[in-house]
Amino acid sequence: MTKQIIGGLVAHVDAGKTTLTEALLYQAGQLRQLGRVDKGSSFLDPDQLEKQRGITIFTHQAALDYQKLHLTLLDTPGHIDFAAQTEQVLQVLDYAVLVISATDGLQGSTRTLWDLLAQYHVPTFIFINKTDSVGADVPAVIKQLQSSLSAACVDFTGKTPTTGATAEAIAMQDDAVLESYLANDCLTEQQVQSLIQQRKLFPCYAGSALKLTGIQELLDGLAQWTVETPSTGDQFAARVFKISHDDRGNRLSWVRVLSGQLVAKREVLPGEKADQLRVYNGSKFSIQQSIPAGGVCAITGLTSSYPGQGLGQATTAPQPRLQPVLSYAIKIDNDNPRPYLAALRELADEEPQLKVEWLSELQEARVQLMGTVQKEVLEQLLAQRYGLQVQFTNGQILYRETINRPVEGVGHFEPLRHYAEVHLRLEPAPRGSGLTFTSHCREEVLSHNWQQQVMTSLGAKEHRGVLIGAPLTDVQITLVGGKGSIVHSVGGDFREATWRAVRQGLMELRAQKGCVLLEPWYHYRLTVPQEEVGRAINDLQQMGADFKLTESGAGPLTTITGSGPVATMRDYAITVRNYSRGQGQLECVVDGYRPCHNAAEVITDHQYDPVADLPNTPDSVFCAHGAGYPVKWDQVPAMAHFPYQK
Template sequence: MAAQAVIGLLAHVDAGKTTLAEAMLHVSGAIRAAGRVDKGASHLDTDAMERARGITIFSAQAALDWKGAHLMLVDAPGHVDFSAEAERTLQALDYAILVVGANDGVQGHTETLWSLLERASVPTFIFVNKMDLEHPGREALMRELRERLSAGCVDGAALLAGSEAALEDAAATDEAALEEYLDSGMLAASTCARLVAERAIVPCFFGAALREEGVEGLLDGLVALIAERTWPEAFAARVYRVSRGARGERHAWLKVTGGILRAKDLVDGRGLRGEAWTEKIDEVRRYQGASFETVAEVPAGQVCAVTGLSQATPGCVLGAEPVGEQPVLAPVLSYQVIPSEGLDATALVRALRELASEDPLLGVTWHEQLQEAHVQLMGEVQQDVVREQLRERYGMEVSFGTGGILYRETIAAPVEGVGHFEPLRHYAEVRLMLEPLSRGSGLEFGTRCAEDDLDRNWQRLILTHAMERDHAGVLIGAPLTDVRITLLAGRAHLKHTEGGDFRQATYRAIRQALMCARERGDCVLLEPWYRFRLTVPAENVGRALADLARMAAEFSSPLAEGGQARIEGAVPASEVGAYALEVARYTGGRGRLSLAFSGYRACHDAEAVIAAEGYDPEADLPHTPDSVFCSHGAGFTVTWRDVPEHAHTEVDAARLRPYRPADAAFFSAGC
């Protein structure tokens, strides 16, 4: 079988990534003429919005053959608003090409993409594009790549040509390779391929994609340096994208990672939180840009799209593929969705949630008291895409309110919570432990409850309810994050307990724990931060430093670069606003600000934010911390402070079991 690989193209916006993909397809003979992004004629930007804006919004795929190798290209979005789509695309990749513009160098978003590639252990090539434009020189570019991305960056063309300097650079990254080089003065092709696969070296190629300069050299480098791979025999696959076809049919885009995927097969699927389902695959399609062919099967190592999987979401797995890690990137802005006159709010929320099933990071919240729908997005360009999707797919016209920062909440110390739900002829009690996790961990769920005390099926039900929705914090009602929720104890009634009873008890237990933490001062408000790089003329450094101090930024001393200064650091997203435009104004267009999301930290002005929100957690009835008990045949409400005194369960430390995560194995039958 010929060598094959799925190769993703990633870049900061305007680096020329899609232009490079078009050039690779044309040079290899896969297409007759290269399309132009600026003319809305690229083969891989197939969506009307992509063609109109000249940017990639949705990942697309095409294939080419070059010197005996079959390469499947996946063009991922470059705009920062669609970073989440790019992150999910990594799940399908064997290798990646990170495109850097010679005129702009390494940008903040380039570093974000590099970090994601590093976290996903994707072997990477770099193509420095636009070498026909003004740039600091090849040596200076290589130096920047080594300083900003990886010390393992080597000149790919020189490496293939057997350059002594390039071979020394490659050999220095690995002990076995160094011994081979010292013994023979050379490195075998298989050794170089191994170093690339292990991310020890990052081959860098240079050219101008629009003129198709350097493209053959890049293709030669890919064929020479990709390693052969053996795939498992058991069927496995990972879904990295979900979309809708022209007739509204649902497409699941996936990478087959084991065995063979066949049309009409029943496949077992699992979501990011371990929820299981079984469905039949209808059609299997291989895409080449907008066109496709229907095939009977696809072997391991290839990508395709399938129809028939109504429950598939990006990140879910099929067959023997293990569930992966949660996404790193997250939206930082929240917008009210304002329906046009006469548009039913229920239908709008249903449509938004259907879009969210295709994009897990499109958060949708319905505020019952305000009768408002809100969406969580990465930025205003993504807002335009959601508006267009609602119009084209559902015939709905909407506008958006002013964007607000998407805060989150967590806790600083462990806290126990109990919830009880016992109106007449109902009964359930749940006792949970909430513990803080490191930043970026999200929510984790598990149990230490002995099955002799509470049957496994009830434990599964409790944890399913804990996992099925976001939990509002008690400072401003923002989503809870970076917390482990562990089941300690629970109680059911042989006659009166129904499934919904444990839902109520679980929600109330989590909320009661948070109220206890709030009373102790252990609730923490989190806000999104950006990593920034600010470059200004030397005469504007004083103004820049004063602005950064005012914005509560953390930054290093300015670094002189010719007549300019570069300042790097981190800044709260809430303070940035339109500062990029302000930089351009006070520097006469010579300054530049680049931003990249760097995660959540403790809010720098938490007291002011909490006061401005004026949130009363006890008045938020859909998220009540109180419990319902029964006396003399009637239910009565007990306020959250008094619930522990009325609770029917206790935690016996001697009976607690070792922590077990609520993963697929826990939920699978017969375990």
């Protein structure tokens, strides 16, 4: 019986991921001729931009049959600027192949991908590519993998995993398997498969995709050691992982069917039917009438779908961990901005994290991006796909805000014939956790229905801080009390009271200096000639970065690693190339948010007045003598109808 596996190829840019995809398809007999990325002839980089740049920008699909394995391959972007798209794909994979260069070893973005694979619990094979290159050292790379990623990275190249030293190394990864191995002096195929599936074992293969060495062994390994993911039931469930548009402008929703089956012409979203079910292989596709559990296809006919969305019985996935950290303004020197906005919104449909915003008073659009390469690709897309020329301004840092101590916020909304009061406890949450909402309010205090209105309202908008108006993050918000009126309260009243309660609490913290401005930081890897190390360290100190010399004295180049603010390091790569005469290289990967290194300066520059931000007001409305009247935020706790806890 043929097993169906969805596999994704992920890698640092230039590790040879797309070349490996070509080699796998060629070795399995799916391609008659081996394409080359550098010649623009690769099977899975059909887009014109990809041919020009020689990198994968969009996720592509191909399929191969080998022995009793039907493998659907999803080739993902390698450049860190497009890693959010890769992250969406990870949510629908059975297995991943992480490609690593035998000459470059682990890179910063490789570690980011490794963390994402762990986050989404994706069983992972590793292929060490470019073993034919000068300086390739496979044993050194495997040693680096074991020390930096996991001791469970075990070399399978030319090995028999069920017996001998390799089996012993595998057995060491699990106590129960080790006990079985000591009793039987061998491992079963099922034990190896189970360890891989549980992410307790990561098989490593090595070879050259360009020279087709090691490809047969990797295919054998995928055929032998993978296990088909069982369907979770008969009811239809699927997850969207990508939105794109074909050459005719048809909107495509790419999905993985998790259970049941997807049938053409059936309603999969309220009022929206799946018109065509396309199974792609490169740029070509076949139309199917149904897709079984475990299958991947592109659906036409859906207009409201988005990446991460659950269809049928599937839940919607959380927001991607990787978020843009730069905001670019696009000047539109045209009396009719509609074509520009339409194009940008279609691109934002494909990549929701662009978050296009139109500022009519400035006649400019703003988009959020990961970095310079994504900006350049966006410029080219607008020109080639839509015939539009645009000019980007310098990118601005996307700041966020959080808190460093707890507070109770109160919101009261009582214009005539309306009534709602909400008390929320705001508490600091772990770094990177975002906003979380919960209720510790008894139903005899506030009815279940009204509590649901509060919880819905908390998640209905992007809450903003009160320092510069940046998005709020890493805060747990708990409903602790409130009041409603059987006669006058409606759902909209609790929405108003809830939003005001969040802002009122933040204003209390602002007065106590309990609000914190956050900025994005990079994890960087800087390689410079030895004679420039002093210059580099001085620059890093000036930029507020920390640093560690990880390699020194072993050759003409020295490697420095560490973390630093995006605001100061974003253009440093150009400086490095200049003073190192092209020998130096800086690789940066976004490493989350930390307290802003120059918060006072940024706050002063923004000149944000939280009280004047009327859509996010911290003030409340009370009622007296038959009329509503406004109450300033600092007076609200004293006038609250429900007991206020300081």
